Amino acid sequence: MKTLAENRAFGGVQGVYSHAARTTGCDMTFGLFLPAEAEEGPVPVLWFLSGLTCTHENAMVKAGAQQWAAAEGIALVFPDTSPRGADVADDAAYDLGQGAGFYVNAAQAPWVPHFRMWDYVTTELPEALFKAFPLDEGRQAISGHSMGGHGALTIAMSIPGRFRSVSAFAPIAHPTASEWGRKQFAAYLGPDESAWAAHDATLLMRKRGFDGPVLVDQGSSDQFLDLLRPEALAEAMAARRQEGAFRMQRGYDHSYFFISTFMEEHVTFHSRALYD
């Protein structure tokens, strides 16, 4: 584990670290905020998965989450969104390849072997984190934005018992029925659509739901609403009788201004579950 930066922030430390990852076969960088309480012992942890084109850095510097996490004594993890490097496959489009890992394990060329973001985020990075930092593995929550909201929801529903709560800002809610999803799943997972269902939050909500509270915020002026398909997830949550809230925030768009506006409510939402 290599320390790239550590800055005092809100009484704690905002760090940036990198490590050689076996799952993705490249060096991976992540951000980690530790609140002051981490000096005394393990603290609960909130994962934040970012969207298309983002690195570990965007949410870390623009989402405004540290102030609320510090107030609640919660750590924040900001993983990268894909493998990186000159020998890692890429695509000219912003929504495929580097910066667009979609939190899946690729099954076909040219994305094998590096594009294994599912395994990286659900297995390798947690192992590295809980070994190296004072984080409480029994108290985890997860959130994310756009592609990262998709990642947060699908991961939370697929690993029952790991996360106490899940939230999302403008998630890609029904990727098997959207060009934000169908294009990438066809590329990474292949043409067999039956393999896609495990990575669709709406389909997972219909099938099993989440054993804990769910909070979804969506801006009504989001420029990508037709790609996000929030109505499919809202219907599935209600039909599942899923504990939680789906909120349409009038006038907000897809940006970090939207995220930062509602970040306090998301952190306190997770805090209630983490300290329950």
Next chain:
Amino acid sequence: MKTLAENRAFGGVQGVYSHAARTTGCDMTFGLFLPAEAEEGPVPVLWFLSGLTCTHENAMVKAGAQQWAAAEGIALVFPDTSPRGADVADDAAYDLGQGAGFYVNAAQAPWVPHFRMWDYVTTELPEALFKAFPLDEGRQAISGHSMGGHGALTIAMSIPGRFRSVSAFAPIAHPTASEWGRKQFAAYLGPDESAWAAHDATLLMRKRGFDGPVLVDQGSSDQFLDLLRPEALAEAMAARRQEGAFRMQRGYDHSYFFISTFMEEHVTFHSRALYD
């Protein structure tokens, strides 16, 4: 206007009044809570429409709304749910006739002429209230439970500009597709289903939505979930990009214990809109 009772409550007055109503052709009773601020001048008003089998009294004594309305300086109106009296048609079933007006104007026998709850709640009672009490006609909001949630949502969407906000507890969300709705609409409105659409919150949400915030709470253990159809409304709200929140509250049922638990949040939700 006849005063049936007035009790000091939370620094204001909880009154019960009756008046001879022309729309329903019978005496109608309602509850009105006036906060202390009403002694100084007109105050904003929150309507609360009740559900099947209720009179003006149920929510008035069991919903716990007065404490929060007093804190916000807001009046509360609790109308009855149907015409009443020995000469008013009725049915042996709890969900038709007296106590089950469904907030529509009946078009056929034996429900004509008394069953005109739409006109009573949207026209006659407001006229009587704004004439007799210090209420601010320009600052109105509306809420309700079950059949009353249906009434609140359909009235709010059908009279644009009158209400600044609307909320509902476990509303009958899609009555044209439920036996809580089809039975009553067939009886009151007649077999032409095209006349029913104007009284279906999901269909109105799909068609026009509401120009203001909407808050819907639904209990996940509600014994009437299959009749309420919340998933249809949740989908329609998200598809409409309707400002607001749909919340599934884990373990809550259809009772006033559910209502009173979340009443504070509904009153403060409306207060924000009323004082905006």
